Amino acid sequence: MSQKSLLACALLVSPLTSVAAIQITDNFSISGFGSTSITKSDNSTPLFVHREITDETCYDCDTTFGLQADLSIIDDLNASVQVVKRPQDHWSNVELEWAYLNYDFDQFSVRGGKLRIPLFLISEYFYxxxxxxxxxxxxxxxxxILGFTSYEGISASWLWEVNDEAVVRLTPYYGFGNDNKVEFSGHQxxxxxxxxxxxxxxVxxxxxxxxxxxMNSKxxxxxxxxxxxETLNIYTLGGEYSMNDWLFMSEVQTDDLQTNWYVSAAYNINKFTPYLVYGESHHRRKSNSLTAxxxxxxTHTVSLNAxxxxxxxDSKDYNAGNDGQFxxxxxxxNEDKDVQLYTLMLNFIF
Known part of the structure; x- marks a missing residue:
């Protein structure tokens, strides 16, 4: 898949899985996606929240599988349900990622139910x-934000076509009170x-x-x-730009406890796409990383990543007991402050 195709898919209102959806009836479709990997680091300290990769070869640290059902109920009214086995889940305990009703009228749409938090560039298709x-x-x-990706509430979107080359979408949202459990490193x-x-x-x-x-949350x-x-205010700003066979992406996230950012460049050569990513974390987590x-x-629906x-x-942060990305x-x-991580990943959609 070319970089232009990747960006075009990202600009779709519906999830990327729709390009490979199985049409059951005229108004009902099922789609799915998944990822699995072989991965290993050179450090025994568990790496990454919800993945906890160590120096022992892991075959399920990244395993993800999702199913999505989309139903057109009447004109302009549709429903969508997505169930995901996330990397941190057991197969017997999958997560309902979203389940909502959506109503469109003119340039507006309203959703209610369990929805994806729209904080980042790829929030809609994070898994x-x-x-x-x-x-x-x-x-x-x-x-x-420790892997929180969804909320129960309502949202409204307004789509404004500025001209033939630019579209603006504004989406305010509100989530009701809820209990969320996070487990990592043996603690809940x-x-x-x-x-x-x-x-x-x-835009x-x-x-x-x-x-x-x-996003604001108490x-x-x-x-x-x-x-x-505690009151938390999170701000994010990101952008992606495609130029010929290049795809550039960058995002920054900041809140009361931390500031994090990355820049990425990828170049498409037929079926191959080499890429580089540089990222930094400050304040709460202190580290920097380089990815190649x-x-x-x-095919258009199956890919491999090496x-x-x-x-x-930094040594001073290590000695102070900072977690970094661990x-x-x-x-x-009593482990080293740095880590090298190796991954072979398989991704697919249907």
């Missing part, structure tokens, strides 16, 4: 590895939110897209040393 050039979305940004944390509210704004054209995201975490509720990889498209990633930390501080394991 669809076939939709982006890398083996994994850059962890500096995409692990910054519960985040009880009073509310979740935000705004997504995008897109034939070969570019600029995305701004904002929550109580347990276990925690503080019994008080090669994607090979076997990837190397080096993640580095699940816990490597100094606790």
């Amino acid at each position: 669809v590895g076939q939709a982006y050039p890398w083996a994994r979305p850059p962890q500096e940004v995409y692990d910054s 944390f519960n985040f009880k939110t009073d509310h979740l509210a935000g705004l997504s704004a995008e 897109s054209g034939f070969n570019y897209r600029v995305h701004f995201g904002y 929550y109580l975490m347990a276990p925690s040393a503080s019994p008080n509720k 990889g090669m994607r090979y498209d076997l 990837e190397w990633q080096g993640i580095y930390m 699940v816990t501080a490597p100094i606790r394991y």
Whole structure:
């Protein structure tokens, strides 16, 4: 799949899996996606939230599988359901990622149910590895909110065609109070939110897209040393641009605790796409990383990624017990502050 095709898919309102959907009836379709890998690092400290990759060869650290059903109920009213086995899930305990009703009228649309949080460039297809050039979305940004990807609430979108070359989409959203559980490194944390509210704004054209995201949430975490509720404000800004066979992407995420960013460049040569990514994390997590990889498209629906990633930390941050991109501080394991990660990834859609 060429870089222009990747960007064109990203600009679609519907998920990328629609390009390979199985049409059951005129108004009902089923689609799916998945990823699996062989991966290994040179550090025994678990790496990445929800994946926890170590120096033992892992065959299921990235395993993802999703099914999606889309139903057109009447004109302008449709329903969508997506169930995902995420990397952190067991096959017997998959996650309902979204389930919503959508109504379109003129340039507006309204959704209600369980929805995807629209914070990042690839939020809508975060689990669809076939939709982006890398083996994994850059962890500096995409692990910054501990893997929370959905909420229960409502959203409204307004689409404005500025001219023949630019479209603006504004999406305010509101999530009701909810309990979210996060497990990593053998510990479970519960985040009880009073509310979740935000705004997504995008400007897109034939070969570019600029995305701004904002989210405000008040929550109580347990276990925690503080019994008080915390308020979190998250801001994101990202862009992607396609030029001939090049695809450039960059995003920055900042909140009260951290600032993270990455830049990426990929070049398409027939079925091959070599790519480079550089990322940094500051404040709460302190590290920088360099990723080099090669994607090979076997077909339009199946691809392979071979990837190397080096993640580095300053000695002073290591000695201070900083986690970096690890699940816990490597100094606790008496391990090295840096890590080399090797991945062979298979992605597919149907």
